[in-house]
Amino acid sequence: MAPKQQTVTVAGRKLKLTNLDKVLYPKAGTTKAEVIEYFQTIAPVMLPHVRRRAVTRKRWPDGPGTATDPKDAFFRKNLEDSAPSWVPRLGLQHSDHVNTYPLAEDEAVLAWFGQVAALELHVPQWRFDAAVTPFIPQDQDGEPPVAERRNPDRLVLDLDPGPGTDVTDCAQVARWCRELLDDIGLPSVPVTSGSKGIHLYAALDGSYTSNQVSEVAKELARSLEADHPKNVVSQMKKTARKGKVFIDWSQNNANKTTVAPYSLRGRPQPWVAAPRTWEELEDPDLGQLTFHEVLERVAEGTDPLADFGRYTDPSDADSPAMAESVPKKTEQKTTDIEDALTKYRSMRDAAKTPEPVPDDSPAAREGDPIFVIQEHHATALHYDTRLERDGVLVSWAVPKGPPLEVGGQGLAVQTEDHPIEYAEFEGTIPKDEYGGGEVSIWDSGTVEIEKWEDKKVVFVLHGQPEGGLGGKPRRYALVQTDDKGKDWLIRLMKDQPKQTTVPETQEKTSTHTKSSSRKPKNKPKSEPAPLPDPLPSPMLATMGTAKDLRGEDWIFEAKWDGYRILSAVHHPTGEDNAGTVELRSRNGKDYTTVFPELSELADLAPPDTVLDGEVVALNSAHRPDFGLLQRRGRLTKKREIDRAAERIPVHYMVFDVLHTAEHGDLTDRPYTERRQILRELVTSGKQVQVPEDLGDELDHAMEVSEELKLEGILAKRAQSTYRAGKRSDDWIKIKHDNHADVVIIGWRQGKGGRAKTFGSLLLAIENDDGDLTYAGRVGTGFSDAELTEIRQQLEKITRKTPPVDDVAREDAGDATWVTPKLHAEVKHSGITRDNRLRHPAWSKLRD
Template identity: 85%
Template sequence: MAPKQQTVTVAGRKLKLTNLDKVLYPESGTTKAEVIEYFQTVATAMLPHVRRRAVTRKRWPDGPGTADKPKDAFFRKNLEDSAPAWVPRLGMQHSDHVNVYPLAEDEAVLAWFGQVAALELHVPQWRFDADVAPFIPQDQDGEPPVAERRNPDRLVLDLDPGPGTDVTDCAQVAHWCREILDDTGLPSVPVTSGSKGIHLYAALDGSYTSDQVSEVAKELARSLEADHPKEVVSQMKKTARRGKVFIDWSQNSANKTTVAPYSLRGRPQPWVAAPRTWEELDDPELGQLTFREVMERLADGIDPLADFARYTEHDDADCPAVAKPESKKAQEKTKDIEDALTKYRSMRDATKTPEPVPEASPAARDDDPIFVIQEHHATALHYDTRLERDGVLVSWAVPKGPPLSQGDQRLAVMTEDHPLEYAEFEGTIPKNEYGGGEVSIWDSGTVEIEKWEKKKVVFVLHGQPDGGLGGKPRRYALVQTDKKGKDWLIRLMKDQPKQSAKQQAEPSPMPDPLPSPMLATVGEPKDLHGDDWVFEAKWDGYRILSAVHNAGEQSSAVGLRSRNGKDYTTVFPELSELADLVPDGTVLDGEVVALNSSHRPDFGLLQRRGRLTKNREIERAAARIPVHYMVFDILHTAEHGDLTDLPYTERREILRKFVKSGKQVQVPDNLGVKLNNAMEVSEELKLEGVLAKRAHSTYKPGKRSDDWIKLKHDNHADVVIIGWRQGKGGRARTFGSLLLAVENEDGHLIYAGRVGTGFSDADLSELRGKLEKVTRKTPPIDDVPTKDASDATWVTPKLRAEVKHAGLTRDHRLRHPTWRKLL
């Protein structure tokens, strides 16, 4: 139980918290301490949507009560006299008076809101003028300045269900609104309001006044009412709303506010104004989310508003509506860059090709310039060589590829400039589109530009260890040979840069053959027959086999392989400390994890590390997000040879003897032999669950065995991907949802539903690329409902994955599945 009173430091500010055990939501037993914890947990996601806005608070000192006995609340516009002196504030001129509003600029202000039971935070669609600094009494003398408001930086539609309708009816209307907003170039994000309906947010660039935005929203609402008179109403009269969804367009008035995304609501249950994905709105059992569910979503990396227009006090350019004017020189540079991509955009239809087709280009970056060489199987095979220059990739098509012998030269044909996003593009350009064919990355990395003249470019490429350039730095010259500037020659220069000793060192190969990892089955406590079980922590990471082997007389090398055979040796360089902790000839099994600020495994952070391929990016990430290797088994030593036939308990004894823990490598203790105790410890540590292992079981390489059983706190399922449905809007180039199957008791695949949430942008791109390679014309199973199969693209059921879900429906479909990872 939380202490009744304590003084804490949040974001450098001291705050006295009282009555922490006071129950604010009786129906769920949620206390003030939990409310404050919630505000701190969601701060990173919430603050970008409330910063610099006038925050009106709706307070329930004794909580909102129950459905049968609701309690009264009161609104606060003016800042309370009792507010801490460090709360930033600004004045706002109204017709006959000035109100002083608090500004939610950091976690400390959110904590104070929780302390005074300000459960609902309401903000307008505009922000205060960025040129006026927030006033903080303890740092300044006088009164808060009166600040002007800027034009709105977002449009909001409030979809309110009338009598006889519910949130699923709002979802249908939301899709209709989305179509109109998409057509006007305003992609939108839905937010279940935490009360009854749905809010839609669309980012604006600050070019229009509140009155103009209100007129646009009003016209949209009237248009939908005309198209769907039985389902939609745009009138304010409550008597006209029965059986219909009211589109409240008035939220865009400069004098109106909307409950902020991620704000709690003063309802009997601790519901939240929760950002959702469009796929979630298709769920027939769509409902509001509680604060616990929202915290879990954020922990899983689910934040549909993450890329929405943002504002920070350090960088006004993060929010278009409050962006500082560029200098004339910067404006001219931006215009030049956009002009450079005009030809590129004119040659591509973004609706028909998976290539990136940005509407505008970014300004030149401050980071080291990059290069990419792409193997392009079009009408004729050629190698597209692209160098970063002034915010774009200047490109040449080299029919035979860049020469690798000194003095050799080859034809290079200059093509249109490409956007920087193209550096990561791999995939299939449709046959009838420009450049139709397969594109793959031959090599990529950073480029040193030594000379860039109109007719000559000299540069050094630093590629990948396993790239087409052979892992060596290569100096090239490009020389123009015609007056039009189209035909060039590329030559590998005789004077080549020297490699460092580190670059020249070649890691020796992994021991061959390296065993495949033994796999566990998903189970429940009832599956644990007998008492011959030992319990280990279930880590949320990458399953990695490691080997330490002789790399020379004075050194040892470490090799890392995933369960699918992918080499992670260079991706996680900090794990090279294994060479100092483990004797030569040792093969280990374990899980690589990344820890968040609470020192808990964070799979989202790990994915960010695991996808990096460029040396410089890996080095920076290793310093910022170091990984840890949790070793739980040993498969081979030079002294013992193969250990897989030994019982689990004997292998653990040898593991303890042969492997020392280090800074990034640990050998965690098991959690004992009592399931209840193990589950309690796992839950306290906020881990996925536990692994139950038979004490006398042998290690079965490559086999999935019920000698190892995964027991998780949440429902998880191992699934097989059988197809995908086309995405819309921001997902038009990837997919909207995946169609899933599971194996029944007979080993046959049966339909399990679809998953459309939990994907990061990187997940979407990676999965689409993998799916493209295994497409087929017919469904691999025959029990997919017509509704789900109507627009499906089928794939051969080769890709296995893990999803989290809320149980099974009556027709044995996964309820509310959320993407976890590929297996």
């Protein structure tokens, strides 16, 4: 039995230890003394991964407890006032304050962490600037200096099993991740997290920023999701994770942390974030390891992270250098044009492959430079993207093909230069030859090189009318992401060339390099662009919070609580020379006659204009009232509509323009440009308004929204295009309360005053695949009128069986099931671990 209190010397530092016999892990009987001993024993292999990093501690003063009786924990960023004066520390500037973090530089600090029951140590992927000396109060006077962040020295992917999956499913996804990371020269090491999943670490050499690393990790996750949609999800939504493994790429953000390798976890068992070998991940009985098992492994010399990148202090001549993460690669490209195809020839035998293998050095070619993108079905499908420069085709292999959505990006690996003749090559490369597989031309044409630097290439591709690029010019940037010149990102830039059209009389040709030299001409301004028929579906926003706003490229608008309506102004047809207005809801329902007062739009906007906005009804306090709007929206008889229009007039809040006679289709234009055209084109009237946006400051926008008693704001990327009919995270709804869009799947019988209506509604949430999952029940927040009206609607759509299969047994006992047709919105205080809404309250029935 360990003594309850003693003073020890660790790494030359005196530390008072108390309550050493206190049991922190009841199920295993693990005491505080054993926790401190673990930290001391594991220090040699753990410290290299936490040194010089800002350590956030998760503390359990009474231990984590058991699964049935968990104990409270709290995160601690700022260093405790009670910390020993010998603990080294540094300050870090956050947006509006400075935090002082302890530095785990030696065994003494780890021992103190154990003393205060800081079981979990969370650290970022970056380290503090080595040029700043850590502050130690007992050795120095003053305050801790504020240090800068280094670039990250590792990339992390967190594989989190969703409901219905476990750590073995994570192991399979880890193997898929490993293949992609290996392809870009980043060998990885798995770490069973000590909780449920697996972390993957890949060492970096510090050449790239956190934002760059995050983008690479995000693209990796999305690539895996595209390849394995039934097994992998890269979205943050918990409702999308059922039966899938979530790849959390966001922990590469400079503000995020990951539990450190070899840290204990606050679970019922004293599990550890344990580095593992790839062979271990093949074990069908793979599980988490306890600290006893980890100590045994280390004692036997098993440390899969032993050769991983370590901290280098430039002031310490004996300090080991940080291991290079990216293997050295031989230089592939030469600057001498006479030798530009040497590597290409060395990899091919002209007698065995149908590819062009010229004997002569490349010669200059007259005319505009060309490009070709070839779909290549080799070991893995990829798209070879080749640009003409200095007599050769400079080439990149793009696994997912060039992105076609503005702001989209993907991985690209530079390969050897190819001869110009390759631009017309299609055929089968023999299986045993380099690049064996089918090659076909996906698109080709001319290329405008706007910038060609060592690490960045900006260019515009002019492809074929029916080519893979969609028949319109596309501006891309290729950005190098390593110092060897092989790994790149390809991005479809936000600033795109204007859409042009090819005259119908122009003769088409199948010769790739010739047909692409055509220059499409714009339509004469005298020909107004006709209205789209039918009207497009509106672009939809995703529900989110302030944390989902990445970057600074955001403009904020008021979120109106009404009906989403697209409007079109048609040319005059009658003798009064008056234009007509068409109003359509998001699902195509015609509201033209339901809201006759909005016909004034014909006097405020020119013909052939398509607008997007929200129709609202205002209450006596001049605030949007969805209930009033629903009363208007349900009317069908002209006499009732005319009478209601006088008592409850509606207003059309216009926030976007999709088409004009002068500009034609505007959906490919950036949001800010569309807003400028809208302000110049449409004037406000009595029932139609073009509200000003709320600026580019989130806090200000939220304050204004609250003052106006609106339900929230809409955040829109300044350069986002309009993606008709698509839900996009370029538009994010942020509400003052937590809200959820739900589908009603049944009701439970009411009692007392609710005996004739219902006691509660059973709810489901639709995931990204269109599947419904049970989300709990709501029984509060209804008015008497709503109780009666909703029950009447539900009576018409009853069914015998539940529409989802995961309804909690206690909720299904006396349920009456309905066909999931009615959509609604509820307020809630969060999501539980089993994906149920916490404390839901009724908000409204949706259109």
